[in-house]
Amino acid sequence: MVRFFNVSFSYPRSAGVENINLYVKNGEFVFLTGPSGAGKSTVLKLIYLEEFPQRGNILLDGYNTQEITRKDIPYIRRKIGMVFQDFRLLRDRNVFENIAFALRIIGVRRSRINKRVLEILRDVGLSHKKLKMPQALSGGEQQRVAIARALVNEPFVILADEPTGNLDEENREEILALLHKINERGTSIIMATHNYEMAKKTGRRVIRIDKGKIIS
């Protein structure tokens, strides 16, 4: 569950978001749309605690931004999966290692890592590419690796910031389908995109944001 109560946040020298109220239930799939600079990424940053509300507060699966300390942040992030337009994969290791990385850095045992990564690779349909380097994959495949990495910790929500922005039509559909499949298994998804039409077509809830405010 992600819930915003009258959240305002602004960057030192430019507007951010103002008075955001938002409620995404567990298992929901919502789109966040709006023009460039509207504040979509800022809303996501507030959820994954890259930024903190200056007014109001956010509830995250039992955590309240008014109560958490710096020390809690890594542990909360482990329950939130992040996917970006530019994939953010590590270029010096293969697909398997990129996904395993998410487990290694939180101290999961080796045997468990192996099992879990192979499982997730199967889910995103990339078992046959596990030893390839990210650079050797297509954009769509790279994004699937990124999604696998976000998913491997079994987060309650996945935040996707323009995940199809760098992809062609075919890959875009594929990624969207993958996200739908993940959502059907119970993970909430919040996806930011400037493509209102695409969001609308899916029939899911669409939240429109402009100049830092929610307009519908």
Add this chain to the structure above:
Amino acid sequence: MTWWYAVREGFANLRRARGSVWVSIITIALSLWLVGIFLIGAWNGWQVLQKLKDKLEMEVFLLDTVKVQDAYHIRKSLLKIPGVDSVKFVSKYDALQKFQKEFGENIIDILGENPLQSSFRIRLKKSFHTRVRVQKIMGQIKKLSGVEDVTYRYDLLKIIEKYLKIFFGIGISLGAIIAFISLLLISNTVRMAIVSRSEEIKVMRLLGATPQFIRRPFLVQGFYLGVFGGILSLFLLLVVIWAARHELSLQILNAREIFGFVMGWGIILGVLGSWRAIGKYLKEEI
């Protein structure tokens, strides 16, 4: 598990920036080497000083009027003074013979009488060779009847102490300067590792790695630099020790002490250096 990660990644950091790693290791080694040499030198100087001090005697000259019987009583009183280790009587005839042996002249032929005085030669206990204590003992001796004068050779003691201090001072300041330089170089090496892994660090933060976990490989890297610097300086020191044994027959600290010192100091430098880099370039910007 998480420690194993740090151990491996710390090592990977070393392989990534070999040039600066070598420079760091060599300067650590140099610093340790210098400190080690001065340590050995100072220790030997101190030993020499102790031996010289043991040899320094206090001389108590007796009045010509003192009879053998009185000399016996004076000796007894001398032995009662705290700090006095042994007392040896040298009669004026003994002194004369010694003089003749050393200079080959018969002064009785020249002067017509024996001008030398009977004396006691006193050896002090080890811990009483300080200025204050020597002065106190001399004061007590002067009060005894039959004693004309007491002498003790300070000058030699002073010279040795002075040179030892200078030597020690140079060693410490040189060691400190080089230690400081190696601290900067270590910190720079670790900084380069941090910069070259900044993408990875960003991803780690997003994926929920704790700050301690992110820092640890860099601390471990500094630790490695210290250990390798220590090992290298150990080899350099062994060369010096080997040469010293053959050429100068110096006494050397035992191997375990040197090893412990060099490794300990190396690790301190390495960890402090990386700590500095982490504090500067890996701040809490989670």
